[in-house]
Amino acid sequence: AQSVAQPEDQVNVAEGNPLTVKCTYSVSGNPYLFWYVQYPNRGLQFLLKYITGDNLVKGSYGFEAEFNKSQTSFHLKKPSALVSDSALYFCAVTPSGNTPLVFGKGTRLSVIA
Amino acid sequence: SAVISQKPSRDICQRGTSLTIQCQVDSQVTMMFWYRQQPGQSLTLIATANQGSEATYESGFVIDKFPISRPNLTFSTLTVSNMSPEDSSIYLCSNRRSSNMNTEAFFGQGTRLTVV
Numbered sequence: 001a002q003s004v005a006q007p008e009d010q011v012n013v014a015e016g017n018p019l020t021v022k023c024t025y026s027v028s029g030n031p032y033l034f035w036y037v038q039y040p041n042r043g044l045q046f047l048l049k050y051i052t053g054d055n056l057v058k059g060s061y062g063f064e065a066e067f068n069k070s071q072t073s074f075h076l077k078k079p080s081a082l083v084s085d086s087a088l089y090f091c092a093v094t095p096s097g098n099t100p101l102v103f104g105k106g107t108r109l110s111v112i113a
Numbered sequence: 114s115a116v117i118s119q120k121p122s123r124d125i126c127q128r129g130t131s132l133t134i135q136c137q138v139d140s141q142v143t144m145m146f147w148y149r150q151q152p153g154q155s156l157t158l159i160a161t162a163n164q165g166s167e168a169t170y171e172s173g174f175v176i177d178k179f180p181i182s183r184p185n186l187t188f189s190t191l192t193v194s195n196m197s198p199e200d201s202s203i204y205l206c207s208n209r210r211s212s213n214m215n216t217e218a219f220f221g222q223g224t225r226l227t228v229v
Contacts, residue, residue, distance in 0.1 A: 034217055034218070036220075041225075042223075043117075043205060043220045043221055043222035043223045044156075044205070044207075044220040046217045046218075046219070049217050090156070092218075097209070098143070098144060098209065100144075100146045100161055100207075100218075101146075101207075101218050102158070103155045103156040104155060105154065105155040106154075106155050
């Protein structure tokens with residue numbers, strides 16, 4: 001069965017500094033990987049995905065993530081954090097195109113001005 | 114991107130009662146999914162709802178407690194039956210498009226349920 005680990009419950013970063021939110025996964029076969037963001041009282045918003053191709057994928061709001069097959073990781077990054085990036089971030093994986101996503105427990109990002 | 118409308122957005126319910134949550138998608142989709150997000154927790158899949166067949170439930174979830182309907186390719190409902198305070202959660206519906214299985218999943222804004 002597939003699983004996702006987000007080892008950090010909370011990440012704090014100063015505004016303007018780079019941020020990284022970590023994610024590792026376990027899945028049979030080639031993974032479909034996703035990042036979502038959840039703002040208070042809002043649903044999940046899609047940020048980016050890796051299906052195939054370049055290991056570095058770019059997404060919404062300046063976020064990017066790097067797929068590393070050997071380390072089974074898909075860390076979310078942003079070169080310069082904004083206070084408005086403060087939210088709950090979820091990494092998700094699925095083994096195919098027609099199966100539901102399995103989510104990590106989430107990482108709360110706090111960007112401090 | 115798909116637009117998913119979910120209602121109600123929130124409700125406060127008495128224990129022992131039932132609540133039906135509706136999910137409307139703006140285009141036809143093969144698969145719809147229902148998730149639960151308990152306070153401070155991640156999303157847990159309740160069931161997969163396919164049109165024309167019974168929903169497939171994950172371990173720990175049963176049809177008597179969470180009956181699901183999927184009458185067509187754009188609509189689904191989840192009922193939380195005989196509610197107790199432990200059912201207080203955010204419930205979210207989600208879909209993946211039938212035309213391209215490589216797409217991301219889209220989510221409704223969620224239903225915040227409080228059982229008192």
